[in-house]
Amino acid sequence: MKILRFAGIVPLIGLLAGCGSGAPSAKIGLNVELTGEMPAVGASAKNAAELFISQQNAAGGIPIGDQKVPLELVIGDNAAKADQAAAVANKLIVQDDVLAMVGPNASACAIPASEIAEALKCPMISPWSTNPKTTIDVTTGKPKDYVFRACFTDTFQARVLAKFVLNNLKKTSAAALYDVASEAPNGQANLFRETFEANGGKIVAFETYTTGDRDFSAQLTKIKAANPAVIFLPCYYNDVPLIVQQARRLGITADFVGSDTWSTPEIIKLGGDEINGSYFCNHYSAKILTDTARKFMSDYKSRYGQDPDDIAALTYDAFGILTEAIKTAGKMDRQAVRGALSKISAYDGVTGSFKYEGSGDPVKSAVILQIKDGQFVWVANATP
Amino acid sequence: MEYFAQQAINAIQLGAIYALIALGYSLVYGVLTMINFAHGDLFMVGAFFCLIIASLFPLPFVVILVLVMLSTGFLGALIERVAYRPLRSAPRVSAIITALGCGLVIENLVSSLSPYAKPMPALFSVTGYNLGGLSISSLQILIIGVSILLMVGLDFFIRRTSFGMAMRAISFDSRTVPLLGIPLNKVISVTFLIGAGLGGAAGMLYGLAYPVIAASMGVLVGWKAFIAAVVGGIGSIRGAVVGGFILGLVEVMTVAVLPSTYRDLIAYSLLLVILIFKPYGLLGKAPNQKV
Incomplete structure (x- = not known):
């Protein structure tokens, strides 16, 4: 039995600089996880979006056709729940009449929201959803027309991680533990298993739990008996610290490897000593910054007093790509914006260079990071 | 063998916590025939009270435990006074909906703070x-010990x-009993105080065992403990304990021998x-039929 929770959809009108009454503005919807299981994700996305909008509007807005138009942000909270993400998408597109929507981030939210965006023919960019189903229509196997993402896909990520474990760590036996009820972790675990085994590795244990579980001792005792050299944990940042602590307490000494679901500094705060030394796949690293990225990092830090995580960086890039497409389209028309988005061939964002080739998935690279003494340390690069 | 012994330790720890929460459901149901669906959220509040008290004052474990039980207990009694007592003569379903509502209010209040x-x-x-290949920690022993002592x-x-x-x-x-001089309201208040206090203690122990606490942590565990209370025979104190340990054992042992994806399917079937x-x-009695 599932209980509906009170989690209001609170539209917040973004602060507008230089928006006169009656002047047109380009409305962009933001559908994010402000409350619920992963509030850190929503907060980063909202911060980055507000930073982007205020920078653009301080410069008088973006040029559309022959006039400069300010941007307007409409925020909806999807509470990290699938049903609410769809409801927020519907509200933003129909009621608020946004030109395009950014978000949701969690795949479990982004997939249902993408169905709404596709049906209503409104461009949507998910900053962080890596599950293939976000941009692919599973019934036909074809890419969705109106849905894009700013990150790489799980298929790519699984290949990067499998090769990293085999070639860099030189470990050939691995176990996995993941949330079977959550879309991104579920997909990542299965894709990792496929690529790891196809490249000569052996999966010795493949265990699951469900969202909200906090006791993993039974699964970990089983994994311990199988004695893997590496444990793959494609789990959200709230679960990882608990799993890692319980594993160490049971005497498991294997290395932990994670996916981009780890990528928020919260994981260091919650993880303690036990998480030290673990590796994960990420979208970008502070080590390999371009000028665009460096400017974003310092702007973000001076505005919010903390370093941006990759959700913030990807959200900033999603807005960057979107406004680029709106400028190219030259008019505030959803179909024209969609057309311009699909033709982006080189955009230099915070998280590297983007291009779209016939689908909503960008061609871009990934990095492997290690958690070392409370820092994310760069280890390796991986190109498509 | 060693593998199953380790899994048995895991099961006892999990079962002890389920049992402790299940007691709160069973106690309130036994006295009021009402299911306090806010109990899972009181459990969560217990963990947060422990966090607040422990970060403000460096007190010994036992003192913190007593403070957490008292504060959560008074919150439970307060909820009864404010939200349930006015509905005592209303239909059962109103009280249940009110309890669900209280739980949501608490959870969302904590999640906004x-x-x-x-x-x-x-x-x-x-x-x-490390006992011959078995890992057990002082924390696990403490959790199991305190739970059993409270039960x-x-x-x-x-x-x-x-x-x-x-x-x-x-x-x-x-x-009839209030007519004989038993103070009904006082007894019910104390029932809630004890029930919520045990829930708070469980929240604290759970928070120590699984040291990442969040506003949503009481939902799933609360439901599971409620199921444990029903399986043991809701209204029966010993039944709640039996139900809690059975649920812990079934969950852990299903994972131990079968793929963990089937855990909930098999356990709940x-x-x-x-x-x-x-x-x-298991230990519940059929209600007396009144003619």
């Missing part, structure tokens, strides 16, 4: 023991004290089978 999950400080340094204490209170007798009397007949053969739960 603390949207991020918080790390729980360790109240003492945990030592791990035995409650059983003694209900069966051996005059206040416990008053509770049993009201549970037997809540219309088994519990359904128990209810088919024992519809009032």
Whole structure:
């Protein structure tokens, strides 16, 4: 039995600089996880979006056709729940009449929201959803027309991680533990298993739990008996610290490897000593910054007093790509914006260079990071 | 063999916490025949009270435990006074909906005050023991020990004290017994105080065992403990304990021998089978039919 929770959809009108009454503005919807299981994700996305909008509007807005138009942000909270993400998408597109929507981030939210965006023919960019189903229509196997993402896909990520474990760590036996009820972790675990085994590795244990579980001792005792050299944990940042602590307490000494679901500094705060030394796949690293990225990092830090995580960086890039497409389209028309988005061939964002080739998935690279003494340390690069 | 012994330790720890929460459901149901669906959220509040108290004052474990039980207990009694008492003569379903509502209010209040999950400080340094390949920690021993102590204490209170007798009397007949001079409201307030206090203690122990606490942590565990209470026979104190340990054992052992994806499917199917053969739960009694 599932209980509906009170989690209001609170539209917040973004602060507008230089928006006169009656002047047109380009409305962009933001559908994010402000409350619920992963509030850190929503907060980063909202911060980055507000930073982007205020920078653009301080410069008088973006040029559309022959006039400069300010941007307007409409925020909806999807509470990290699938049903609410769809409801927020519907509200933003129909009621608020946004030109395009950014978000949701969690795949479990982004997939249902993408169905709404596709049906209503409104461009949507998910900053962080890596599950293939976000941009692919599973019934036909074809890419969705109106849905894009700013990150790489799980298929790519699984290949990067499998090769990293085999070639860099030189470990050939691995176990996995993941949330079977959550879309991104579920997909990542299965894709990792496929690529790891196809490249000569052996999966010795493949265990699951469900969202909200906090006791993993039974699964970990089983994994311990199988004695893997590496444990793959494609789990959200709230679960990882608990799993890692319980594993160490049971005497498991294997290395932990994670996916981009780890990528928020919260994981260091919650993880303690036990998480030290673990590796994960990420979208970008502070080590390999371009000028665009460096400017974003310092702007973000001076505005919010903390370093941006990759959700913030990807959200900033999603807005960057979107406004680029709106400028190219030259008019505030959803179909024209969609057309311009699909033709982006080189955009230099915070998280590297983007291009779209016939689908909503960008061609871009990934990095492997290690958690070392409370820092994310760069280890390796991986190109498509 | 060693593998199953380790899994048995895992099961006892999990079962002890389920049992401790299940007691709160069963106690309130026994006295009021009402299901306090806010109990899972009181459990969560207990963990947060522990975090607040422990980060403000460096007190010993036992003192913190007592403070957490008292504060959560008073919150439970307050909820009863404010939200449930006015509805005591209303239809049962209104009380249940009110309880669900209270739970949601508490959960969303906490999540607005603390949207991020918080790390729980360790109240003492945990030592791990290795007994012939079995890992057990001082924390696990403490959790199991405190849970069992609280369960035995409650059983003694209900069966051996005059206040416990008053509770049993009201549970037997809540219309006639007050006419004989038993203060109904006081007994019910104390019932909620104890029930919520045990929930708070469980929240604290759970927070220490799984040291990432969040506003949503009580939902799933609360439901599972409710199921444990029903399987054991809701209204029965010993039944709640039995139900909690059975649920812990079934969950852990399913994972131990089968793929963990089937855990909930198998565990809860088994519990359904128990209810088919024992519809009032393992230790529950069929209600007296009043003609």
